Amino acid sequence: MLRGLFTFLLLALLTAPAFAKLYRWVDETGRVQYSDKPPMTAPTSGVSELNKSGMVKATPVPVLSKEEKEKIQNEQALQKEQQRRDRALLQSFSRPEEIDLIRDRRIGMIQSATIANSMRMQAASQRKTRLETQLARMKKSKRSIPPDLEAELAAINKEIVDIDTDNKTKNDDIDNVKRRAEEDKKRLLELKSAISK
Structure with a gap:
């Protein structure tokens, strides 16, 4: 053959x-x-x-599948993004302690919003207690409950849930800021070490 x-x-x-x-x-x-x-x-x-x-x-150039092309494009995009971040780190910071200062400033801003949420939560809880007391008296005396009171109580309950959800999100944000700062400090030290060699 x-x-x-x-x-x-x-x-x-x-x-x-x-x-x-x-x-x-x-x-x-x-x-x-x-x-x-x-x-x-x-x-x-x-x-x-x-x-x-x-x-x-x-020599033949292998024909890539759509998935293979997308994978290569994603890898190239990630590499470009890493290079951009590396340049930004080197241009923005000369020492890791500077990253700590930015981290603490960002955490302070998030914590300020959390304190504001705590005050909102306290006010909403007090309104809820007053409304529940008022509704309990009306039920005890067998008076009809106005729909606007029930609607107001539902709105307060929703506000309390929303505040609680926002606080959880802000706690996650603080964790992310800390994690990102540690990653940036580590990368900055790697880049500085590579430059000095």
Whole structure:
């Protein structure tokens, strides 16, 4: 079979015009194909162009799947983002202690909002207690409860839940600020060490 293939290749080269090209590729069934025209659909293994001696003239560039292309693009985007962050770190900070100062300032701002939430929570809890007391008296005396009182109590309960959720988010934000500062300090030291070598 190898001899027949070589004979075909030799005949193809001898009978082809001087300017004709010869292509080789592996089809989807795994068979090697030869033609003076490239395949209509690009095979995953790529297409090789052969010279007059039947040797590979241009190495095939593998055809990447959509997922492989996306993966490469994502990796390149992450690498560019890391380079941008590294430049920003080096331009913004000369010592790790400077990162600590920024960290503490950001945490202070978040904690200020948490203190404001605590005051809102206290006021909402007091309003809720007053309303619940008023509603309990009305039920005890078998008076009809106005819909606006029930609506107000529902609004206060929602406000308390929202404040509590916001506080949890702010605690997560503080943890993220601390974690990011530690990562930035570590990276800054790595970059400074690499520059000094």
